[in-house]
């Protein structure tokens with residue numbers, strides 16, 4: 001079963017090359033963009049409320065599915081109205097300079113991506129179907145919800161690539177890490193309205209589990225070449241666990257006491273989480289919708 005993860009890695013490289021990408025790629029999950037209550041004052045502050053800034057729309061499309069895997073993935077996405085919900089959250093959160101798209105499609109591989117040429121995030125039906133299978137095989141009693149969670153965080157990873165491109169944001173560090181961080185920031189931090197992302201902690205936890213299962217599928221081997229821009233699956237699992245713990249060490253202490261997150265890493269996770277949160281708040285601040 002190492003083959004499928006290897007295939008994923010290779011298809012990622014191919015897909016990225018094909019898209020000339022600065023763009024997203026990889027993985028199995030999906031997710032969304034977020035907001036911070038204090039950052040979003042557009043400039044000025046005149047007494048008269050300015051009209052809300054013009055913003056692009058998020059258009060969704062479920063493409064046809066032909067293979068059994070793709071048909072199953074499409075069914076899961078459509079039954080949950082996944083794209084509808086993600087599109088709504090993006091429109092509620094970001095001021096977009098133009099329209100963007102979210103597309104469910106048969107890709108014939110396990111991947112998701114952002115295409116800067118079309119400004120569309122593509123979620124592969126096979127990706128969510130693959131996650132559902134992995135969760136079910138691991139004994140998860142609600143493999144559909146878990147797979148939807150992983151796909152949701154995967155979407156926000158791709159939205160990380162998209163926002164870097166759309167707003168031409170400056171960043172340092174590997175783009176794949178930065179994209180994962182936007183996903184965690186969105187799911188674990190309160191939005192512009194001060195409210196938590198619905199089920200954000202569960203989604204993040206299932207995302208870490210999804211990476212764990214994906215790593216296990218390849219027998220914990222590093223299937224990525226050393227020069228790849230993505231961290232290994234198992235590293236992404238530890239990153240997610242670190243950010244979940246770091247977002248609220250008191251509430252999430254069991255991640256450490258259970259041994260899932262080694263203390264060597266855990267000691268820095270609160271700082272790590274706060275630093276990346278501060279970074280994304282500053283990056284997205286000017287582009288966030290104000291509450292109301």
Ligand SMILES: [Zn+2]
Nearest residue numbers: 024025026176
């Ligand atoms: Zn990516």
